[in-house]
Amino acid sequence: MNRVFFIGAGPGDPDLLTLRGARLLEQATTVFTPDPLDQTFARLLRGKKIHSPFDYYFDELLALIDACRQKGPVAFLVPGDLTFYAPFQALVDTLGENAEVIPGVGIANAASARLKKTLDLPGVCNRAIIASPRTLGDDENAPDLADLAAPGVTLLIYMNNLPLEELVVQLRRGYGRSVPMALLHRLGLPGEEILLGDLDTIVDLTAGRDFFNLGPDNRRPALTLVIVGETLTASPGRDWWDFRREHIWRHRS
Ligand SMILES: C[S@@+](CC[C@H](N)C(=O)[O-])C[C@H]1O[C@@H](n2cnc3c(N)ncnc32)[C@H](O)[C@@H]1O
Structure with missing residues (x-):
């Protein structure tokens, strides 16, 4: 068959x-x-x-x-x-x-390509975490995004179901300060939109638009991926290449 x-x-x-x-x-x-x-x-x-x-x-x-x-x-x-x-x-x-x-x-791969940023960068970000507030659970011991967010973490948030203001509050608790944050909406689709700001500015950048289908009429997860972390705006510079070439990549006889 x-x-x-x-x-x-x-x-x-x-x-x-x-x-x-x-x-x-x-x-x-x-x-x-x-x-x-x-x-x-x-x-x-x-x-x-x-x-x-x-x-x-x-x-x-x-x-x-x-x-x-x-x-x-x-x-x-x-x-x-x-x-x-x-x-x-x-x-x-x-x-x-x-x-x-x-x-x-995957959506994460497409997002990284669209932003032209690798989601780990030695010295800036040493781990990436994929999570969704929708699936973290709601019992009293369930983690929230503040438990996952921390300096050095790139956080990829799928199927966000939190109001953006609340999401930002949880992230700020975890990171302890403002860090870069991107909303990638309808990647690879008509109407694609990328907002790149930080925890201080992202709410204003949306200008009140609902990127997550949080209104009562449409309960399906919106096609918006959230990425948070220092690697979004960090740039490794030339020394980064030379150091790795010297210590890792170069063929040795
Ligand atoms: C059910 S998950 C699908 C994930 C998918 N299997 C992957 O490989 O990444 C749906 C979530 O993925 C993200 N997503 C899916 N398609 C997307 C797109 N075209 N642009 C931005 N985010 C997208 C959104 O966070 C959405 O809520």
């Missing part, structure tokens, strides 16, 4: 699909894709049967996948890829040997 390919689709721009992902997508007769990837990938989806996975409960979805697999290979477009916060793990596990996962450009 035909297999089901969970293809890391990247942030939204089909140019960021891997060659392998593009080949498997081309072969698929049915594609399950959440919005907005159904729109941005429209040209590559022409002539295929398209479904939105979130239109179905789990057993309905499995039955539909099985029916589609009789006709040809099935593909899922996974926003970013499966590495972080992907909703498809239960499907991948249930399909077992019939599922294959294709890596893609």
